[in-house]
Amino acid sequence: MTQYYIEHQKILVSVDCIIFGFEQNKLKVLLGHRHIDPGKGLWSLYGGFVGNKESVDEAANRTLYELTGMRNVYMRQVGAFGSVDRDPGARVVSVAYYALINVKDYDQKMLAEHDVEWVDIEELPEMFSDHKQMIRKARKLMQQKIRTEPISFQLLPALFTLTQLQRLYEAVNGEEVDKRNFRKRIKEMDFIEKTDLIDKTGSKRGAYLYRFNKHAYNKEDANFKL
Amino acid sequence: MTQYYIEHQKILVSVDCIIFGFEQNKLKVLLGHRHIDPGKGLWSLYGGFVGNKESVDEAANRTLYELTGMRNVYMRQVGAFGSVDRDPGARVVSVAYYALINVKDYDQKMLAEHDVEWVDIEELPEMFSDHKQMIRKARKLMQQKIRTEPISFQLLPALFTLTQLQRLYEAVNGEEVDKRNFRKRIKEMDFIEKTDLIDKTGSKRGAYLYRFNKHAYNKEDANFKL
DNA sequence: CCAAAAGTGTTCCGTCTACACCCATGG
């Protein structure tokens, strides 16, 4: 390392994961309890430190993997949080990421093992440090994304009903939308395909299941607007 | 520092400033030449390292101040860039920020002193490391912002003509817009006030100068759409 | 007198919004 670099101070860099899930028509985040002092016991995001031999993105993916056992998850950076005193134990700059997972893909056993729970985003508890800000910013970014990119499907099973899709959209944005208008928009998107399968778990009549055709979407490359 | 923290690796954290200016109807960025190896001589953003006793935001403001002598500048975070090899001289995680300044407020002497130049954003040269990506992302974020928040005025003199404002808007978005439609929208914004002053430098006929009334804007709190 | 920028309204079209009733079925 050259003289120029060596003069400067090094800092601990961490990643924090805002893991979104959709359950019972609510948008949830996976929260744990901080298990070390300072702040022991407080609600907290799941995080980890960035090593010297991995990129920050890789560290985020690794951290998510440690918690969920899942790879190739949709993840996007929220931003860096760098207040001096954000972590009372040490100077730590943290880069937040949000991830979208299908709750049913997540091994329930790991919930208990890591002492994490799904918490309704509308009812966030007091949290450690700036973690609540991170979640709020992540949600805002996700709200922007969900209007212009087909990311909803990351939070849903491969087959879903239109009502499920609508409820998800409503949960993310925190407001209800008109059923007929919503379905009209969906119908215009050729890459959301109706199957001939019917889901009877949600209603007596049953509802058609739909599927997101990733391939059809990539070709069109546009016309997504919710 | 507790045992928990001390185990982990510390990393150099830097900030890089994407300084936007508006000149000759073009959106420009302030670029310098890297003055140390590796990468000496390459075009580069102006940056600096984050110290242990300052937040990352503070480091960005300090760095901007060192370069421009300006304080209280509009600055927003672009994001963290953390590839392992992004800086071949050392492991450095960098947080990028974009800043908006009025070119005329910037002391021309400092341009030469710091070996920086205004470069047209449409004609970016080859650049060091991931700096070009940073600029592209900054521009995208700024394009989003300029549609919903009155940030244009950070790039213009206190008094400006509607044509200047329109050219700025066009330069940011990289496409032309209709003059009448543009002015119609401006007229609906009460916080963009017409003065009785006339600028004759831009045309023979002369054009009315307008002013952004920050106070009037804060009150309304909404209805900005370009 | 003419080149060059300033200034000004209307029409059309497409998009978004509001809105209410019938269907199928399990219990």
Added chain:
DNA sequence: CCATGGGTGTAGACGGAACACTTTTGG
């Protein structure tokens, strides 16, 4: 048989896009 969620179309309002000519004056 009825409660529950699934499914469907239209009309009116609104906002955005297209579009051309007159004015002023320095050179």
